Every structure is written in structure tokens, then in C-alpha cells.
Amino acid sequence: GAVVSQHPSWVICKSGTSVKIECRSLDFQATTMFWYRQFPKQSLMLMATSNEGSKATYEQGVEKDKFLINHASLTLSTLTVTSAHPEDSSFYICSASPAGLSHEQYFGPGTRLTVT
Amino acid sequence: SQQGEEDPQALSIQEGENATMNCSYKTSINNLQWYRQNSGRGLVHLILIRSNEREKHSGRLRVTLDTSKKSSSLLITASRAADTASYFCATWAIQGAQKLVFGQGTRLTINP
Numbered sequence: 001g002a003v004v005s006q007h008p009s010w011v012i013c014k015s016g017t018s019v020k021i022e023c024r025s026l027d028f029q030a031t032t033m034f035w036y037r038q039f040p041k042q043s044l045m046l047m048a049t050s051n052e053g054s055k056a057t058y059e060q061g062v063e064k065d066k067f068l069i070n071h072a073s074l075t076l077s078t079l080t081v082t083s084a085h086p087e088d089s090s091f092y093i094c095s096a097s098p099a100g101l102s103h104e105q106y107f108g109p110g111t112r113l114t115v116t
Numbered sequence: 117s118q119q120g121e122e123d124p125q126a127l128s129i130q131e132g133e134n135a136t137m138n139c140s141y142k143t144s145i146n147n148l149q150w151y152r153q154n155s156g157r158g159l160v161h162l163i164l165i166r167s168n169e170r171e172k173h174s175g176r177l178r179v180t181l182d183t184s185k186k187s188s189s190l191l192i193t194a195s196r197a198a199d200t201a202s203y204f205c206a207t208w209a210i211q212g213a214q215k216l217v218f219g220q221g222t223r224l225t226i227n228p
Contacts, residue, residue: 006158034215043204043218044159093158103147103208105216109158 002028004096006108013084014116020080021111023094029074030096034105035067038091050077084115122205122219130227135192137222139205140185146208148181149216150190153202162190162203167210195226 003026013019023033031052036044048064050056050071058064066088068080077096081088091112095105121140129135141148147166151159165172165181165188172179178191192199202223206216 004158041223043220046215046217049215091156095159102214103149103164103216106161107151107159110156112156 002026002096002098002106004030004094004106004108006092006094006111008111009109010112010114012114012116015085016083018080018082019084019113020078021092021094021113023077023079023096023108025075025096025106028096028098028106030077031074031099032097032102033071033077034095034097035069035077035079036093036095038093038110040091044093047079081113084113086115089113089115122203122222124222125220126223126225128225128227129195131195131197133195135195135199135224135226137190137203137224139188139190139219141188141205141207141217141219142186143207143212144210145183146210148179148188149206149208150177150179150188151204151206153204153221155201159204192224195224197226197228200224200226 005024007022033050035047038044047062048056048058050069052071052074056069071077091110093110095107097105123138149164150162153159163174163179165179176193181188202221204221205219
């Protein structure tokens, strides 16, 4: 089956620093990748949708300058949390879709971000 | 915004019993999907049911879809301790933004 990886699986950073999370599709080409965040005991909330080679589409209320998304290749998307604050601490999950099958999403294992 | 409502929010049953979770949504959909999430982990896709389907089976899972009521149910038969997880429904709309919209989830606990 299609496999999506995320790196790192967990990260601790200090307030004011930036942290980059990678999402890779290992055995298929992903034209579309999605980034979600999840607070404890809550559901997933879509942050943004990225298509390879174009700018990401952010959901309402998500600061594009704070959460930088780059989808530079068909197998890699990155999410950079800039000037992180404790309230950015969350579980970040990516998913990837093969070309033409956006409803078919394969999820990464998630990244736990803790900002101290 | 999350359009899916799931109930119950939490469910605790004995091993061997059946577990039923429900999901309601608001817009017209192309398909509805169910996912499982173990604590602190990513999502595992369980089953996809299309809007023109009424019931689908996969192993011990049975999913129903009632588009007239905009609702779906997930039944897990003969539950096992390993089924302990959170279960989410997610809908893919016919029109509008192409994205999955997740329900709030049901936390299922199977007691040995």
C-alpha cells in the first residue's frame, strides 16, 4: 500500500525559533498534499492544501506567513512553523494523494511539536 | 469548519461485543470515509463508501450510508482489545472545496 512518512516524529523547540516538518510519499507521486493539526482529544483540522509546483491554499484562520508550506517535488512537502509559540504545540499530520485522486488520502504518522 | 458530528463521543464496551458509531454530515457528498487513529499515531483508512452505496463490508467492519438522512454508521463486530482507538468519519463533498472534512470522532475503549 501507499506509504507516507513524516520527519521528525516529535520535536521540542524554544519559543521564537522555527521548525520544519517533512512529509514524503515513499512509493507514489503525490500531486496534492494536505496538512492538518490536531489538538489533544480533538479531530483533525485542515490547515492547507498544497499542489506540487504551486502555492498552497490555506484554510480560513490559518496564517500563511506563520505556517510556510512548500511542495517542491512530487514526493516531498514541508511545513515550517515560524517564530513558534507554546500555542503552536500540537500534533501535525500530513496526507498525500496520487494524481487525480484527491479524495484518496494516505496519512503520515504525524509529528508532535512541543514549543517551550 | 468541521461539519461531521459523531456520536457517541466516547464508547466503552466489553471485548466480544459489537460497537456502533454514528456520523452525521450537512452537505451533499461524493463519498464518506472512516478512519481509525491509535493514540498519538497517524490515521489508518478503514473503508470508503460512495454516495450511491448503502452498505459496505470489510472483515469485521460494516458501514452504512443514508444520504437522505445525511448519516452513516460504523459497526465493529466481535470487538477486540486491539480495536481500542479513536474513529473518525470524513466526507468528501460533491461541490466546492476538494478536501476531507472530519467529524469529531468517537473514542472507543474495548475492555478485556
